[in-house]
Amino acid sequence: MPRRESPLPEGDGPVVRFAAELRALRQAAGSPSYRDLAARAHYSVATLSSAAGGRKLPSLEVTRGYVSACGGDLERWEALWHRTAAGLSAEGKAADATAPAAARDDSPYPGLASFGSRHSRFFFGRERVVEQLRGRLTDQRFIALFGASGAGKSSVLHAGLSPRLRSEGQVVVTLTPGARPLEELAVRLADHVATTPGHLLEEMRADPANLRLVLRQIVTGGPGRGEVVLIIDQFEELFTLCRSDEERDHFIDVLLLAAGADSRTSRVVLGVRADFYAHCIEHADLARTIDDAMVTLGPMNSEELHRAICRPADAVGCRVEGRLLAYLIAQAQGNAGMLPLLSHALLETWRHRRGTLLTMDACRTAGSIEHALAHTAERFYEALSARQKKAARHLFLRLVAVGEGVEDTKRRIGRCELSPDSDTTAIVDRAAAERLITVDGQHLELTHEALIRWWPRLGGWLAEDREVLRARRHLTEAATTWAHLERDPGALLRGARLEAARPLAGAKEAGLTTDERAFLEASLAAESSELAAAARRRLRRRLVIAASAVLLVVSMTTSLLAVQADREVTAQRDEAVAYNASTAAIGLSRRSPGLAAQIALAAYRLRPGRYSRDALLSTLMSTWTAHRAETFAVDVSHDGAVLATGGRDRTVRLWDMRAPREPRETAVLTGHKDVVYALAMHPSRPVLASAGADGTLALWDIADPRRPRRLSTLRTRMKTVRALAFSPDGQTLVSAGSDGDVVLWNTRSVRKPVRGVSLRGHRDEVRSVAFSPDGRLLATAGGGDERVILWDTTSPEHPVERADWQAHATTALSVAFNPRTSVLATAGGGDRPVKLWRVSRTHRPVMLAALEGPTDVVGNVEFSPDGRMLGASSDDRTARIWRVSSPRRPRKLTVLVGFTTAVLGLRFSPDGREVVIGVFDGSAHTLPTDFGRLVTHACAYAGHPVTHDQWRQYLGALPYRRPC
Template sequence: MPRGERPLDVGDSPLLRFAADLRSLRDKAGGYSYRQLGARAHYSATTLSDAAGGRKLPTLAVTLAYVRACEGDVAEWEDRWHQVAAEVSPNPEPRPDEGHPPYAGLAAYGTEDAEWFFGRDHLLDDLEQRIAHRRFVAVFGASGAGKSSLLRAGLVPRLAGAGRVVVTTPSEQSDPDLSAGLLIVDQFEEVFTLWQDDRRAAYLDALLAAPCKVVLGVRADFYGHCAQHPALVAALTDGQLLLGPMGPEELRQVIMQPAVKASCTVETALVSRLIADATGQAGVLPLMSHALLETWRRRRGTTLTLAGYEAAGGIQHAIAQTAERTYTSLEKQQRALARQVFLRLTALGDGTEDTKRRLPRAELDHDVDVDVVLDRLAHARLLTLDRDSVEIAHEALIRSWPRLRSWLAEDRDGLRTMRRLTEAAATWESLGRDPDALYRGARLDAAVDWTQRDGVRTSAQEREFLADSLQARDRERRLAHRRTRRLRQLVALLAVLLVLAGTAVVLAIEAQKEAAEGWKSSAAWFVSNQAQALRGSDPRLADQLALAAYQLNPTDALRDGVLSAHAASAQDMVSRSAFPSGQGLSPDGLPRPNARVPTPANDTTYLPLGKRTTPSATVTSMAVSGVEQAFATTLEGRTARVWDVTDAIAPEVAHTFTFPVLRIALDPAGARTVVTVSEISDVVVWDWSDPARPVERSHLIGHPRPVNGVAYSQDGQVVVTWDDAGTIRLWDVSNPVHPLRIGELATGREITAVALSPDGDTLAAGGANGVVRLWDRSSQWAPTEVWAQKVHPEAIRALGFRRDGKALATVGKDDKVVLWDVTDPARPAERGRISGRTTGVYAVSFGETSQKVVTSNSDGTTRSWEFDFDLAVTQMCAAVEAHISRDEWQQYVEAVGALEYRRPCA
């Protein structure tokens, strides 16, 4: 047995197992002698024999030379070496006489570490100048970019002589210390992650009103959160400093200067290696500092060496150790989410190494556990979070974390399927959910098979994409099945025809009729398309062609085409009833003759009824009292006014709210109360007895999330609110002083419109995905969902029940208004679908008849949508001044062999 080798016993240490595996590798390579191996590895036979002897761990260089000589997997053995090194060479304990370490490790540099802080002089000069000329300054930077160190170890010592400087974080001090000359609030993002809206608002107000100068340290991915607060945005104008990655010279100072101060030297090779590992990498500073600290503890005399850096694991293995520790600290469900996040953040190489991938935040579900996982991984410096994207902090994580490499190796074909699915779903969404962009055939089968594997988690967008793809496939299969069945029937029919010639004649006549019906359908659609094409240039002719198409083939779709043609000729109206509350128009739903109303853009301009208005500022929220004695508006500037329109000719401003109002709603049954929603989601009920002097009566308490909408029931007894988390709450405001919460429904979806039936038994809600849902409220606190259907391809703009509760109108972003019969809420039936412009629509109700729907627009106008087909035809024909000519008939109708000349309105 060669010198230094011995048998491997059960219970041997990791070092002995490592040595035994090296010997096994030599045997598998052909049993080279150590002299032969030395010639191949360019090391002495003694050195290689000692490496496999198990007495001490060989250096990384010797190990890799040994492995190359034996034609082993170099990358695998490099990882193995680091694992064994970590077990047999634990981090050295600090020497009793070693003094203050020159590097801070993973922790940020504090004020007590100022003498060891280097590399940020030009940024500190810039920051100091900004503070001298501004009261409010913010430093933004990615996690791990060095914000805390810059503020604590860099800025504080510079300003030590300029007065009292206080450094705090929101989690340390819930009320800011305003007695300082300079207040530094580090980790400012905690106000968004730790606190509810009311506490956050109070803290922001205190900072903005502070008599001292304020400097914030904010993680870059919370920039959008800051932008949601207008006062904070105004305070930070021209007062923002963005902290990016360090350049080579700055990194050189960070590496060299602390060592020099500690009377140490750094090998040139180590400096070059560290700069190469860290340059241009966001969030790498804590990892580099940690690697330097461990290298310093492994120094040779007073010299920090490259060998010590490698033994410490370097930046790469420091990341791997941190990743493993953070991952195992997560809960089971969160570990599964973390696995999916890392897989999505990795781009698979094709003949090249895997690389990191910037991931749009929208690709991940908006879920509490997902947010927790991202925050934990970012806090551990593993991920970098930006406003709209997520990425791995350093590509070394992909190469050096064994667990991640094993995930990537488990099912690379499945990961490619996931990547293609993600891209296809994003393309489908960008094309307005075009059915032609859906998956079909083998691609669909492969994607569905992949989603059914253990541990696979898809995004909401991907799930909707696959669901629509499967529905489209089912429709195509049913169509193919019907065609096959018809073909079989035809074959059977032909067989019968051969036997029974007489019967064949009868069947041939029936087939001819079916063919004629098919021809009529095609011809009718051609004429209908001609009508649509002429709508802009010749409305008179377009209306008559739409009627001719329906008369040729009276189907529901062509009937809707006639109703859409009638709606296209309707005029926008301006009146007091153009400004409805969230539940719809005033009770009669009609504009008053000769009424005049103020346009939202100009308080002193009035337009007569029937004229269109295009104000320079749009209305974000409006409400009207049931008797049309007052209405309120909320403009884009969030200025809310109450108007007294008792005198319709000269309405006056009765009250202007002194705080920004996002949403407003008036009691539609008599203007007894009004509800406002402020920027901080404070929902207030006001006594409206005197419109000029509203009195605050109560607050609707219990909105942990921002409120997106508010509406009244038609009798004014119930107020409905919904927030950005999709939770709907119902409040009894019959006693405005003591409102009661009488129901709550957590939908978990983005809600864009809500309506309550007149009897209060049915709740309707529309979502951003075009789905309308109905709930039976027999049990107020446990409503039952009785119906859900995607009624529009895009977001729902407005919902409204008819006064008898038997009909519901829906308005979609797709420029469609739909009437539903909801006599049985569990089985609504579509009664018509009219196309027309719905941009700016925010409310819908019913007019003077049961089939007239009226929508209200943010430019202060209303529009009627007539679903009574006979009435629509009568009105269209009454407006015809010149009937379709024979030449026009021949050009557009007879051209497809359709009817002989006949006036549609004869």
């Protein structure tokens, strides 16, 4: 017979109830002796009897052994053990509530919260990254720290870099963008200067450059101050919370100006979630800046994790058990996003510690690293009443910004967005005590985004209410605006926005605040009122019309017909006169350019439109004869001072372009024995390459355009060379032509170029070649085989084919890379002969747009130096220019006409202010690219005023008005 157990302690605590359950299980199993249980469970008799003693909660492993030996349900008992452990934790917290604040907040681990500057003494493990940031910040004025969510970017910036900078005398200003980033920046800076945030905001909106004056004022405001360092944490909020594209771009411009090369007072540091990199590079200037400023924050290695876990405990006289340390490092190593969960598990382990030792048993009691966060959140939720649980659901959903193509993120809100009832206040206080949310004055937010990913209940709420959340978020923003405008009726919802919010009015579980519900009800009431008023107006209008119709029908009909007929006749006359005059001006442009400009300007002012504007711009081109025979090639030197043209007369002619409207021939290069088809200017040196139908390649020194010198002549082994291109660094020259051959030449020495590898991929003559801005890709276009091929030329000695596709329906004649983005333009034949492709993933180019307009094949495309414009020359005798700042939505700027033959090609000057156009008839043309300014100041380019006879000849009987 087993001996009787000692009675359980008095009381009804969680441990006593758990021990009673264990004893009942043993009794149900037939009351085996503890010796028998020890043999089955492989634990000592003392350990098992102590487990049912009711004086302390046994470990989870001992509980599992006891239950298994008694034949119990392990899953049910594990759940019971976790509930008991949670109850003990809650009792411990209640006891802590009566202790002094300092005693309750002595943990060296912040849990889900990031390390702040006041926690810097506990911040370890990221010393290498902090040192790297400090070093980069010494050499650069703009750096961006990229890392995955949960990698610890905020901790590095606030607890690592910021204290380091302040200790060196720097003025550190930190902020997160929020929904109104400019306002946030003004508020932060106002603390350092004697002015108001509103005044600062007005100055920055008026001119971003005003920020420099404010920063200079801060630097000179006190002795010993260094530079101002702006730390913008959670930069991704600029894309998730800021709804205004204009304010977002303005904020970015302000930061870039603050960190500009000519700034001597400030530096800028960004903290950005890695999955928002694509959003950042959509802003061209930011993309260019980030290219050289990126610092990546990867996962910690084992040594860094060891310091991050042990050193904070050492700082407060505690230590970490070896088993626990090995377990935590194994779980967190190689996973950058695991750090919040690691810190939370350490915080919970700290709360369950034994004396000064953090143990594995305490970690398991807290739920281990995988479940600690979910257990804490669930414990918080289960302790709420039924009514509070509904309010908690609405609160946590408000704290999440639903992602559009990216992960869901946390959202910072003001207390004014919450209901002021006691339940909501209690929930906020409890959640803040559990460190699930962070309260900062009148604002609150989720302590970390890890809660979104690792609390299954919150994930389920988001999955169920995603569409409702989007509608409610828009309603929240509109209600806030309505309140700021003192409930102006003009700010109420109407139309489609009201239809989207209408379902929330009847939903009891929509979780609307009192203000939001009042706003929605006011919008619905205003709609009903407007509909009723509209119905009354319609009725009155019908009565008035019915009473007046008989009296007015004849006179009104007659008057309307007369007025309409007169307007139509006048409009048709003006349209016809303007069209005819514009057409006549185009025909006059070659023999009488001054008169052509005057007539085109008069037509444009009579009937402003696309055709008349294009005609006016076409008459304002400067025109001269470059060759007496056909012209086949044009290019502009890297400094814009020299234009080279090549043609059928076997010559290359150099032109002084320092006065673009009055080019002057400086030299004629001879030496080719046949047509010159291709020219290429060196990207940084006064060197010109030329080639053509004789198969030779010549390099010329044009440092003195009046006395050019031949540097070298090479046999290409091609029958005809149709295309040339230098790499961006000038160390490689590509020649291409007949038989589909493409040859890479080493031009480190332009006097003795060395023939390199040949690229064999095209089945027909190659008509165009182009390098990407970084020189890593080479695009080639095969004329007859309709194909474009991308080659990886990172190693010019071993190029590799990356992509090969049919770009056009009939022929592929030209390729050009955007100098600022990963966009490739191709040209050729077919219904849409100009196309834009995204080639960031070189194996699978994606077509972004097919440009409309040209009615014949396009033989040449060219991007402007800033990448915002694309020009194309066509056999339909036109040159077209589009704006391609948004490559998926190109916008036509102008169509230049009046050419007598097909247009062979165009080039932009290096500063983008001029475009040079070559035509097969031997003529060349230049035109400024600021078309708006050119139209406004057209009279500066026009000739003598139009006479009365000329006016009557081209503009008929219209009243005479001198255009200039």
